[in-house]
Amino acid sequence: MVARKSLKGDPCPSARALDVIGDWWSLMIVRDAFDGMTRFSEFQKSLGIARNILAERLRTLVEHGILAAEPVAEGGARLQYRLTARGRDLFPVMVALRQFGERHLFAPQEPRSRLVDRADGQPVRLDIRAQDGRPVGPDDTVVVKVPEPE
Amino acid sequence: MVARKSLKGDPCPSARALDVIGDWWSLMIVRDAFDGMTRFSEFQKSLGIARNILAERLRTLVEHGILAAEPVAEGGARLQYRLTARGRDLFPVMVALRQFGERHLFAPQEPRSRLVDRADGQPVRLDIRAQDGRPVGPDDTVVVKVPEPE
């Protein structure tokens, strides 16, 4: 492949995000982490990923501060992986992906899972809104350069 | 690589979504499409992607109904690529990725771009809410199986 292109310096925030979690496995690992998995073998069994690839992905997720590795027992060498605050901040990405999948990637009668409010069991909504609360779509928005963030 | 693992049959909607757009380039192409790009060479120049890879990615995005290829001129062989309704439905995914990137992947004073409301120039918000409008986070939600979608 002649060294995958890095988007690290790209000024577009989406590009940088994809540089961190835009590969085949990282978001699947993050999804499982949201589901409460912490151990190497849990991820490995759930995803069917090759062990070396999993080890490599966990390493880079930790490097990027998405996961934190901590010894499972005091002084032990065995690790467990937890979402950091930054990692939990990927929640909207996961929800958006999930909703897209739910809407478009299932046959009409095909059984599917759904993300619901723990309190009342009702599906959750993801909305993109202007400051005044008005819902906005792709055509209502523009990307502007902010040279000096406040 | 011994055939990348396909997530097509996975019952998790996020997994299926990642199967469609979870590779290194597809979402970058979609981002450019949201920015109004339609032509092969525009994508190629913007992304610096190899031509054969771009051709391949455009093909699969069209196959998945994210982009539609239409002749640029009546009867001509040259194509242009537009987001379909399904493709535009990836808007929340793009916004979520962008917001994650904005929050975590820029140095404090580093210039960045921002997605704003075309009407008033104010940044847009992405929220995940329960039916009653209460904002919910990862811990407030659960995934449930829905055997028989309505």
Added chain:
DNA sequence: GGTAATTGGTTTTATAATGAAACTCATATC
């Protein structure tokens, strides 16, 4: 307390995906 099994990886090897460059053919441009 000694042995077996499990966990959490690393190393090795084969193959597929990627990238770069050269090539092709149709379409604009002058």
Added chain:
DNA sequence: GATATGAGTTTCATTATAAAACCAATTACC
């Protein structure tokens, strides 16, 4: 009508991924 550009395809070298074997450290079992 010649030249340049657009939109790919083909070929080839290289890298990333997967599978399997291997290994050290824990943990479980008796």
